[in-house]
Amino acid sequence: MASPEIDALTAALARLPGLGPRSARRAVLHLIKRREVALFPLLEALQAVTANLVVCSTCGNVETSDPCAICRDPRRDAGLLCVVADVADLWALDGKHLFSGRYHVLGGRLSALDGIGPEDLAITSLVMRASDGLVREVVLALSATMEGQATMHYVADALRPTGVKVSQLAQGLPMGGELDYLDEGTLALALNARRPVG
Amino acid sequence: MIRLEPALLLGAIGHGETGAVVRLLTAETGMLAAYVHGARGRRLRPMLQVGNVLGVDLVTRGDDRLPLATPHLLAANLAMLHGPVALAVVDHVAALISTLLPDAVPQPRLYGMVDALLMAAGSGAAAHTLGIALARLELALLDELGLGLDLSSCAASGAREDLAFVSPRSRQAVARGPGQPWASRLLPLPAFLIGDRDADAQAVGDGLRLTGHFLARDALAGTRQRERLLQGRARAVTLLTAAA
Numbered sequence: 480m481a482s483p484e485i486d487a488l489t490a491a492l493a494r495l496p497g498l499g500p501r502s503a504r505r506a507v508l509h510l511i512k513r514r515e516v517a518l519f520p521l522l523e524a525l526q527a528v529t530a531n532l533v534v535c536s537t538c539g540n541v542e543t544s545d546p547c548a549i550c551r552d553p554r555r556d557a558g559l560l561c562v563v564a565d566v567a568d569l570w571a572l573d574g575k576h577l578f579s580g581r582y583h584v585l586g587g588r589l590s591a592l593d594g595i596g597p598e599d600l601a602i603t604s605l606v607m608r609a610s611d612g613l614v615r616e617v618v619l620a621l622s623a624t625m626e627g628q629a630t631m632h633y634v635a636d637a638l639r640p641t642g643v644k645v646s647q648l649a650q651g652l653p654m655g656g657e658l659d660y661l662d663e664g665t666l667a668l669a670l671n672a673r674r675p676v677g
Numbered sequence: 678m679i680r681l682e683p684a685l686l687l688g689a690i691g692h693g694e695t696g697a698v699v700r701l702l703t704a705e706t707g708m709l710a711a712y713v714h715g716a717r718g719r720r721l722r723p724m725l726q727v728g729n730v731l732g733v734d735l736v737t738r739g740d741d742r743l744p745l746a747t748p749h750l751l752a753a754n755l756a757m758l759h760g761p762v763a764l765a766v767v768d769h770v771a772a773l774i775s776t777l778l779p780d781a782v783p784q785p786r787l788y789g790m791v792d793a794l795l796m797a798a799g800s801g802a803a804a805h806t807l808g809i810a811l812a813r814l815e816l817a818l819l820d821e822l823g824l825g826l827d828l829s830s831c832a833a834s835g836a837r838e839d840l841a842f843v844s845p846r847s848r849q850a851v852a853r854g855p856g857q858p859w860a861s862r863l864l865p866l867p868a869f870l871i872g873d874r875d876a877d878a879q880a881v882g883d884g885l886r887l888t889g890h891f892l893a894r895d896a897l898a899g900t901r902q903r904e905r906l907l908q909g910r911a912r913a914v915t916l917l918t919a920a921a
Contacts, residue, residue: 629761
């Protein structure tokens with residue numbers, strides 16, 4: 480029988496993605512047993528993040544400074560802007576160092592069913608950024624779902640008056656994808672996006 | 678276990694870490710919600726796209742819990758290949774039907790119309806064709822909700838011929854002669870909504886304006902997502918009429 484404080488910590492951890500009650504209890508036991516190397520550093524990190532967490536007013540990234548490190552970085556190409564739906568998408572793209580430009584987080588995807596409309600997304604600020612004279616190309620990196628693609632077309636329409644080049648991510652075969660394992664939609668997209676060899 | 682086949686997927690909202698609550702439309706059982714385990718995993722995510730036609734094995738879990746669904750894909754909706762018009766139509770139709778239709782009421786007529794429209798959008802049908810199908814579907818939906826228009830005879834003269842307008846208040850048709858002096862206050866009734874097969878771009882626009890008026894005033898009144906649904910519809914109609 481644990482104390483109410485430990486139970487509260489277990490319950491809080493159990494609400495995190497990837498953890499259930501059992502794994503949360505294991506994590507709590509680990510933190511208690513290894514206080515010096517696990518609990519105290521975790522506590523410090525949580526306190527530091529809690530104290531400094533801000534949303535970048537330029538791109539919408541979640542960081543500990545405003546503007547964020549990506550927006551401040553002079554080595555990044557200010558002429559390339561990659562539009563993503565969520566911060567998780569930004570972290571996924573940037574973590575792999577595949578894109579040298581800057582980002583813009585929309586904050587979701589259009590969905591009438593979920594009650595998410597254009598004014599809930601950071602589209603006005605995107606159009607303003609695209610109109611600043613520095614941006615040459617906006618890359619729409621939105622998911623290959625109905626909602627993602629509907630959002631992409633809406634954003635492309637909104638960007639049209641700015642005159643900047645607007646592109647989208649290619650769709651089709653994933654790396655290592657075997658044709659007989661792919662779904663009908665992916666195969667159709669791949670066929671549609673075929674290109675000359677060589 | 679019950680096998681539902683075919684079932685149209687009209688919505689999927691994430692629930693828990695990997696699951697989702699899906700909204701399905703079938704001819705025999707109408708709208709129903711079910712829980713899908715692992716809906717956001719690699720295997721099921723491509724399958725659970727709005728507009729896809731699924732076969733679903735359903736296991737009920739008592740009255741107070743959603744049934745568990747195990748889906749398999751029968752046909753993918755490829756509206757993504759056909760640009761903004763097709764996507765906006767699929768998005769609007771799925772949201773509208775999913776919001777307005779009551780659960781567990783058989784919908785053989787509406788199912789056929791929704792299926793045909795989503796299939797047309799997914800196979801790259803012309804905007805004109807989609808506009809006609811959308812206006813007819815919305816008219817049938819109003820009818821199904823008990824808010825149907827009376828297009829059988831003229832409200833003023835009782836005539837059954839040459840019906841050209843609808844009263845925006847009473848939902849009744851008005852013939853051309855009696856209606857002409859008040860034409861600016863009445864909604865035009867395009868012939869394709871009362872039997873004609875063909876329609877020009879003007880008629881499609883009129884048909885969508887007619888159904889849009891009654892959806893906004895009656896069917897969506899008081900619904901939580903009214904403004905969002907009307908916004909989505911406005912975009913679909915703008916794209917449809919611009920492309921027609």
